[in-house]
Amino acid sequence: MDMSTEAGIAADAIGNAVQALREPAVERLCALVREPSLLGAEASAQALMREHFARLGLRVDEFEVDEARLRDHPGWSPSLVPYAGRRNVVGVHHPKGPVQGRSLILNGHIDVVPVGAERLWQAPPFAPVVQAGRVYGRGAGDMKAGLIAMLTAFEALQRLGLEPAASVYLQSVIEEECTGNGALACLVEGYRAEAALIPEPIPAIMTAQMGVMWIGLEVWGVPVHAAVAQTGVAAIEFAQHLCAKLKELETQWNDPAHRHPHFAQHDHPINFNVGRIDGGEWPSSVPTHCRVDVRVGFYPGLKPAQVRALLEAALRAAYEAHPKKDSLRYEIVYRGFQAEGMLVDLNQPMIRLLKQCHHDVAGGQAPLLASTATTDARFFQLYGGIPATCYGPQAGNTHGIDEWVSIDSLIEVAQVYALFIARWCRLNPV
Ligand SMILES: [Zn+2]
Structure with missing residues (x-):
């Protein structure tokens, strides 16, 4: 193994410089978790990111998602809340010394998913707890x-008196968890580089990601007095009937015979999740209306328009099969993810280098993972022609209760990223 980088700095020195930042990294993570950056409320956490970028001497760019500029982009997903006052923050490094290496985007999302039932948490979700090598929150x-x-x-590189010898963009974006429009806005704003890495909590090199779509069903039944409920149709029951048909599609797509080869080994790659239901009035009326929101996974290679056609055909068939169909109505609403899947070419230089850096820091072969979720990597690769993947720390209970991350793993990932920057961008002394 060649332990030197182009600037003559040993990989070990870089690893040690990262390790020396362990305590401040944990403190900074806790401070960031304390800012409840739920959808629409990202500003205070983004203010912290702006301070970090400024502290590192980066130029700080901030901009809102401009819906008018993005709406016709193939990567656009219909938004859920207005964008006024909700900014992406980008820290920009251009080398002071000579450009010697390749440019790089490092991207992460600041938004977090809803906390769910707070009474199930051991500690309040935005009061971080450091315990047994983990940060919870x-x-x-x-x-x-x-x-x-x-x-x-x-x-860490800065502490060693070094700078990346190519442009590096550190992007902190909004709305990865429901549309991806924050990352898309960075692309449309014009940020480009020769590779993009995202430290999502995937402790492996991501080889593929699923397509994801949010579909909402507005359902109307035949309302009557609950005393003669058998003469009407409850909107809630009609909604269940429609969802049962969607679940049949989920079963078909998971059938080994219908799988995408990248997901052949997975137990259950396709997930249709009924994530939210809202309906009915009170116990003595047959419900007149119901709204159901479903998250649908689909394989790379399918376009969202094709998936919408398949879902609509299945729902139409369920409607036609209902004995009281003539008195029933439903409408389909697409808001949130309309995200196509993607595959990562494992033979490209960025991936080969990432594997090497993982090997040199962590030892052994980097694990590989085909993700059954979506990430912002799709924007770079599908619409920007920028090779992209995810590689990040070991975490648990993400989107669940008592979410945590391993501190050792955070540090190891930072070591791998520092080494990757050193080798991809090369280094100048400053
Ligand atoms: Zn994420």
């Missing part, structure tokens, strides 16, 4: 630890 793993790993990697 909503967003600790997904993906504030990744954002801190990016910062720590960059800072």
